[in-house]
Amino acid sequence: MKYSMTMKALLLFLLIIMNIVAGCGGKQGADKSKLQVAASFYPMAEFVQAVGGTNVQVTTLVPDGAEPHDWEPSPKDLTRLGRAQVFVYNGLVEPWAEQALEALSERKIIPVEAGRALFARGGKQDPHVWVSPKKAIVEVQRITEALCEADAKHVDEYKANSRTYIAKLEQLDKQLTEVAQKAPKRVFVTAHAAFGHLAEDYGLRQLSVAGISAEAEPTPGDLQRLITTVKREKVRYVFFETLTDPKIAKLVAQETGAQTAVLDPLEGLDEEGRKQGLNYLKIMEQNIVNLQKALNE
Numbered sequence: 468m469k470y471s472m473t474m475k476a477l478l479l480f481l482l483i484i485m486n487i488v489a490g491c492g493g494k495q496g497a498d499k500s501k502l503q504v505a506a507s508f509y510p511m512a513e514f515v516q517a518v519g520g521t522n523v524q525v526t527t528l529v530p531d532g533a534e535p536h537d538w539e540p541s542p543k544d545l546t547r548l549g550r551a552q553v554f555v556y557n558g559l560v561e562p563w564a565e566q567a568l569e570a571l572s573e574r575k576i577i578p579v580e581a582g583r584a585l586f587a588r589g590g591k592q593d594p595h596v597w598v599s600p601k602k603a604i605v606e607v608q609r610i611t612e613a614l615c616e617a618d619a620k621h622v623d624e625y626k627a628n629s630r631t632y633i634a635k636l637e638q639l640d641k642q643l644t645e646v647a648q649k650a651p652k653r654v655f656v657t658a659h660a661a662f663g664h665l666a667e668d669y670g671l672r673q674l675s676v677a678g679i680s681a682e683a684e685p686t687p688g689d690l691q692r693l694i695t696t697v698k699r700e701k702v703r704y705v706f707f708e709t710l711t712d713p714k715i716a717k718l719v720a721q722e723t724g725a726q727t728a729v730l731d732p733l734e735g736l737d738e739e740g741r742k743q744g745l746n747y748l749k750i751m752e753q754n755i756v757n758l759q760k761a762l763n764e
Contacts, residue, residue, distance in 0.1 A: 497550060498524050502618045505551035507561045508535040509735040510597040511581060513747045514607050515555050517632040519614055522621045526551065532737045534711065535560050540567065549574050553617050555610055558582040559594035579613040581606035588663050598732055599664040600640040600751065604633050639751050643669050646755060650762035654700045656693070656725075658707040658716040661732035671762075676705075676715050685715065697723040704761035706730035709737055728757050 497503055501524040506512035508529035515525050528544050529535045540548070540563055548554060549571050556564045558580040568578050585596040585605060596602040611629040615622045647669040655662075660675035674696060676685055685693070697705070697719065705720040705727050707713035713727065720727045731750050740750075 502553065502614065502621075503551045504553045504555060504614070505548045505576075507554075507556035507564065508538075510603075510733050510747055511555045511557055511606075511610075514581070514597075514603070514610050514632075515553075515614075518607060518611050518625055518629045520624060520628050522618065522624060523614065529735065531735060531741060533735060535734050539563060545571075548576075551576055553577045553579060553613055555579045555581055555613070557594060557597060557606070559586055559592060577613055577617050579609055581609050583609070585664075588667055591663075593660070593663045595661045595732060596664050598662055599668045600636045600643060601668045602664055603747075604636050604640070607633055607636065635748055639748070639755070642752075642755050643758075646759045646762065647671055650759070652700070652702075652762045654702060655730075655758060655761050656697055656702050656705045656719070657730055658705075658711060658713065659732075661708070661734070662730065674700075674702075676719055690715070690719065694719060694722045697725060702761070703764045704728050704757075706757070706761070708732055708734075709740070728761070730754055730757055 502519065502522060503526070504515050504519065504523050505526045505528060506515050507527075509527065509531075512525050512527040515523060519525065526547050528540060528548065529538045545567055548567060554564075554568065554576050556579070558564075559582070564578075564580075568576065582594065582596045582602070585602050586592045586594060597606060607629060611625055614625045618625070643665070653670070654672045654674060655666075656674045656676070658676050660673060662673045665671070666673040674693060676690070676693060696702075702723070703725055705716050705723070705725045707716035707727055707729060708731055709729065717727055719725070731754055733747055733750055736745060
């Protein structure tokens, strides 16, 4: 989304209103004893919470069940961002982030583009770096640095929490490495191209029904080429995800005799996922199980 002058003026107006509100009594709903952190969408929020623990209060801007590629902030969301001391975003997924930070520059929010310099892949800029545990570790390290900068009183706790969480990410990395090394197949098929970094980092090849954006529609020619490749490579599973319509993935599976299964790009949790107590680590573990099955059948 490109911000017009009208949108920028609205952001500045919101800034003025927030300053007035702050002068009249502070941040509603904020626990002043905790570092206030805004996170753009689900995986960024989970990484912040894992590192920050009880010392941070995290506000997630993109709500549960929403597709972050298409989401745009409302004035209310921008007001919430303006109340933060730290803003963590991935990069590329949030085209609105830099303009919002510029308009809110007087708030002196510490910005953290967690995926910075990690996006290049095969000549393309792919934002889905958090899906690869190797790159998720880098994002967590950057978040840790920012929290330590913003809240020096709790540096030791942030660093300890970070080491604990990174150890869990390293375990996922080890599992994926073993799966990829032992698998007789190198190819897997997904609903949209969200797993390119994972494939590249672990020596696999992703074929996708749609492009990097989940809403990108494949042409009939694209579909036919994919169907031909799936048959040639003897792919047994076509993966779809939780936040987008699986109809095209199911069509490819039907045309090729493949089965469907979930490979979750972790762009968000739905209500059912929250109820089940799912999180990044648990979902990635299930992704690895499903990927192992697809690469071995």
